[in-house]
Amino acid sequence: MGPLRGGFLASLWFGLAAASIAGSSPQSSPGSPPQPLAAQVASPQVAAKFDVNDCKTCHEKALTSFEHTKHMKLPGLCENCHGDVTNHLKSETEKGEVGTIVSFKKMKPADVTKKCLTCHDKARQANWTGGVHDRKGLACTTCHSVHDFKSVQAQLKTTRDSETCFSCHPAIRAKGMRTSHHPVREGKMDCASCHDPHDSTKPKMVSAEWVNEKCLTCHTEKRGPFLWEHAPVRENCLNCHDPHGSNHDKLLVAKLPFLCQRCHLNTRHPGTLYDFRNTIAGTNPSNRAVEHACKNCHQNIHGSNAPSGPYLGR
Numbered sequence: 001m002g003p004l005r006g007g008f009l010a011s012l013w014f015g016l017a018a019a020s021i022a023g024s025s026p027q028s029s030p031g032s033p034p035q036p037l038a039a040q041v042a043s044p045q046v047a048a049k050f051d052v053n054d055c056k057t058c059h060e061k062a063l064t065s066f067e068h069t070k071h072m073k074l075p076g077l078c079e080n081c082h083g084d085v086t087n088h089l090k091s092e093t094e095k096g097e098v099g100t101i102v103s104f105k106k107m108k109p110a111d112v113t114k115k116c117l118t119c120h121d122k123a124r125q126a127n128w129t130g131g132v133h134d135r136k137g138l139a140c141t142t143c144h145s146v147h148d149f150k151s152v153q154a155q156l157k158t159t160r161d162s163e164t165c166f167s168c169h170p171a172i173r174a175k176g177m178r179t180s181h182h183p184v185r186e187g188k189m190d191c192a193s194c195h196d197p198h199d200s201t202k203p204k205m206v207s208a209e210w211v212n213e214k215c216l217t218c219h220t221e222k223r224g225p226f227l228w229e230h231a232p233v234r235e236n237c238l239n240c241h242d243p244h245g246s247n248h249d250k251l252l253v254a255k256l257p258f259l260c261q262r263c264h265l266n267t268r269h270p271g272t273l274y275d276f277r278n279t280i281a282g283t284n285p286s287n288r289a290v291e292h293a294c295k296n297c298h299q300n301i302h303g304s305n306a307p308s309g310p311y312l313g314r
Contacts (some may be wrong), residue, residue, distance in 0.1 A: 001034050052078060055085065055089070081104070083102040104141055107137060109142070112140060112141050113129075113134070116140040121142075127198065129198045130200070130202025131198070132200045132205065141191070143164050144157065145157045161197075162191050165191045175242065175246075178246055181244070181246075182251075195242070211236055215243075226304060228304040228310050228311075230303055230307075232263065235305065240252055240259060256293035256295060257294045298312045299312070
């Protein structure tokens with residue numbers, strides 16, 4: 001046998017052997033090219049992609065409202081808050097065990113808030129830590145619900161934010177039932193119209209730099225500037241008004257003229273109470289009687305631009 005013929009037979013033999021190996025491989029199929037040996041090694045099974053519909057098997061009620069929120073559009077969905085839900089589902093279906101899952105009902109308020117602030121850490125929520133509600137041990141889930149909310153906005157547990165606030169502030173709710181009040185119970189305003197429950201950098205959580213600035217956003221006619229100013233008005237609207245409710249006219253903290261006499265006791269007017277006693281006419285009614293008050297003459301009590309009205313007159 002010549003060297004040329006021997007080389008030809010050797011190459012033919014190696015070719016038939018390689019074809020035999022490829023044909024015996026379980027991964028080969030008729031008409032497909034032979035695969036390399038590295039590809040024939042069994043690769044690890046790829047984990048199945050998480051589907052939120054799998055959670056509906058047990059948590060259908062919790063996902064009914066959740067599907068219509070912005071949380072549904074997040075890439076991690078349930079895993080963002082509840083941890084490894086894939087292994088939780090596997091343990092439930094195969095072993096009947098709960099497995100490792102994060103339950104907000106078993107977490108401390110501080111831990112719940114910390115979890116929420118991983119995403120909601122901007123704008124007003126950035127000032128939550130150390131605030132009044134935080135120091136009182138409240139968590140985000142005290143007022144908000146991710147799955148079972150009732151409000152149109154903010155995912156509150158109640159229909160309106162005032163109902164949520166009144167669950168802890170019943171005294172403020174009682175004031176709102178008085179004759180003179182802001183239209184909170186009528187639904188034209190809410191607590192969040194003046195307060196920011198997340199930001200405690202301002203006194204009383206007022207959503208403005210100071211109280212007057214908040215009041216003047218609606219009562220612009222009281223803003224001024226005035227030629228003749230009333231000092232307590234410039235200082236703080238709450239000196240004379242109770243914003244949550246009063247049984248006196250215009251949300252006043254006291255009835256006229258007694259309200260004015262808390263400061264004006266040493267004027268040229270008598271410093272005694274404006275009732276039926278100690279008047280010039282004895283016990284007879286006078287201009288200091290019932291329904292006669294300071295505003296009969298001092299009408300522009302918040303400030304006056306009249307050149308001849310230094311005493312806030314007409």
